[in-house]
Amino acid sequence: MSQLNSSMTARLIFLLIALLLFPFLLYSQTAPSLLTRYERTNGQETATYPEIIAFYQQLDRQYDQAKLIEAGTTDIGKPLHLLLLSADKRFTPTPGKVMLLVNNGIHPGEPEGIDASMIWAREMLKANRVPPNVLIGIVPVYNVGGSLNRGVSRVNQNGPVEYGFRGNARNYDLNRDFIKADSKNAVSWQRIFQTYKPHVLIDNHTSNGADYQHILTYFATQKDKLHPMVSGYMTKTLQPELDKALTSRGFEPVPYVNNFTDTPESGIAGFNDAPRYSSGYAALFNCIGFVVELHMLKDYPSRVKGTLAFMEEALRLIQRDATQLTTNKREADAAVSRQTTFTVSYKPDRSKVDSITFRGYAARYKPSEVSGLRRLWYDRSAPFSKQIPYWNTFVPDVQVQKPTAYVIPQGWSEVIDRLKRNGVQMQPLARDITLEVEVYYIADYKTGQRPYEGHYLHTGVQVRTERRQLPYYKGDYLIPVNQPANRYIVETLEPQGVDSFFAWNFFDSILGQKEHFSDYVFEDAAADYLKHHPEVRRKLDERKAADKAFAESAAAQLEFVYQNSPYYEPTHNRYPVARVR
Incomplete structure (x- = not known):
């Protein structure tokens, strides 16, 4: 009997231990490994999207200094994640x-x-090396749709075995979308940026182009x-x-190496990172941006x-240097x-040149084996190291004086939403009012003949300015230009801005004329108008005298x-965003 009791006791103890260990054993079987696919394959493969997110979820569970959040959605319908690392476990600015x-x-x-x-x-979390004076944010994968679209599309690139695609779920290049924010990815990313207001941004890439x-x-x-x-x-x-x-x-x-028309030893030009790019967008908010480009070969x-x-x-x-x-x-x-003058377009100054050490190949x-014609190749048996020119000075091309405020009618909701999302302080008008404002008329512009990232970009914009008394209505917005977001405000709202x-x-709807005339009817009205307005007749005659083609065109x-x-x-x-002096 005592042997039976002893046996039953042993079984009960074993069952109890098994029950206590079951959750741990189950977790161990289902929890993802903290060894990455890259490490498991000796650097030959890159992680898949599910593996990446599972990895960061595991870090969140395992370390109190890590917090993985869903910062918004993306065009593929999956969330945009952000991993925050904080030594003191405070995950807010x-x-x-x-x-x-x-x-x-x-x-x-x-x-x-x-x-x-x-x-x-x-490794930072394992060694408890998260700096106490730095809040680190890591976007695991910004282009989620492109990550899920795995293949071998980069024919010039030396590994890994398989990888994602450049275009996102709507085929946008997200590194052209930072200012216009057509994609849900960019909307979510802007919210991250404006919530945490980074001092430094690192955007990781792979280069294309020459061999060196x-x-x-x-x-x-x-x-x-x-800002200086x-x-x-x-x-420095x-x-x-x-x-x-x-x-x-x-x-x-x-x-x-931003040189795609010549070999690098002829010199390298600095990259003109307009606000459509990550580093150019960051500059609008006094954030230092680094775009890191590892050599594809x-x-x-x-x-x-x-x-x-x-x-x-x-x-x-x-x-x-945190302080x-x-x-x-x-x-x-x-x-x-407090700044009063803003540059909305820059141009390179080739008269100023630095010299850098460049290690290239001859x-x-x-002859091409494809076409039989002359082709370029780089001879890795002939390496060299020499000084080459580096042009990295840009000067203002178009500058504007800021107004006291801008006023924008509430109907332009797409623009208003973007302004609000980027931290712009705006005041809705409390009542209908007439304001004396400075308005632009678009005098000239050029439009691209092919679509670029879903748009037909306007360039070479010329404006003329008039002062007008215009009605505005309750709910329209006054935007004071006395805030840290001034550069973003001016560079997006001034029509001559390169990424305005x-x-x-x-604002393309203002470029379409909505009413016109029938010439055979308007002929009599025009003649009568000229009789009663000699100043217009004088301007017409002057134009005819100066322009032969105009003089020969009745229309x-x-x-x-x-x-x-x-x-x-x-x-x-008439550009709908007016300036209040």
Whole structure:
């Protein structure tokens, strides 16, 4: 009997232990490994989208210093995730704490940042090395739709075995969508940026173009577009020390090789990063942006290690200089609030040139086996190191004086939504009112003949200015230009801006004339109008004397009279965003 009791007791104990261990055993069988696909395949493969998200979910569960959030949706219908790392477990912006935002997979066929960030985050958490004065944000995959569309579309690239596609679920290149925000991805990303207001942005990519020895290239936010308070630190401290550290680790960097019409030894031009790009968008808010470009022809493990080295060294310097970074941005924001003159378009100044050390391969030519014609190739048996020119100075092309405020009718809701999402302070009018304003008329512009990222871009915009008394209505918006978002406001609302909302077609309906005339009827009215308005007759005669083609065109002359008469609609070509002085 005692043996029976002993046996039953042993079974009960075993059952109890099994019940206690069951959740752990089940979790162990279903929990994803914290060893990445990249590591498991010796650097030959990149993680799939489900693996990436499962990996970060596991970090969230395992470490209190990590928090994975869904920051919005994307065009594929899946969420845009953001991993936050904070030593003190406070995952919101904190005064005195610098914010670093890392963006991965904007082009999922360029996946170095995806794999490098997974390893980077894991190792920081394992070693308890999240800096106490830095809030780190990592976007695991920005272009979710492109990540799910795996294949081998980048024929020029040396690995990995399979990867995502450049276009997103709507075939947008998201690195042209930062200012216009056509995609849900960009809408969610802008909310991340405006919520956390990063001091530094790292956007990870792979290069295209020439062959050369360097593994790592990058460009920073164009120095002449940043406020001097931020640009001075970036060019004199952050970049030189970052370059030195990367060189000591075997990743000697050079500026992004932005040369697709000639070989690199002829020189490299700085990248004109307009606000459509991540670094150009960041510049509007006094944020230093780095676009990291690993060389497409280097093996994939070298590219991942180079990306990891860039992030590690950048974080080391950001941690060291956190106080300076936060002070610089705070003072730059205040200065921009007071700034009166803004540049809305830049052009390169080729008269100013620097010299950089470039390690390349000799460019040679031989007959093509495809066409039989002359083709370029790079001779890796003939490496060289020499000084080449680097043009990285940009000067204002178009400048404007800011008004006291802009006023925008509430009907332009697409623009208003974008302004609000980007932190622009706006005041709805409390009642109907007539205001004296300065209005633009679009005098001339050129439009692309082929679509570009879903739009037919306007360039070369010319305007004329008139002062008018115009009615505005309760619910229309007054936008004061005395705030840190001033650069964003001016560069998007001034129609001559290279990436203005006018350039991206948000106001195209004003370009269409809604009423016209029948010439045989208007002939008599036009003649009568000229009799009673000799000043218009005088202008007509002067134009005929100066322009032979005009003098020989009855239709053109009738149109001239119409446009100088009260019958011509006053809203045709009138830009709807007015300036209040």
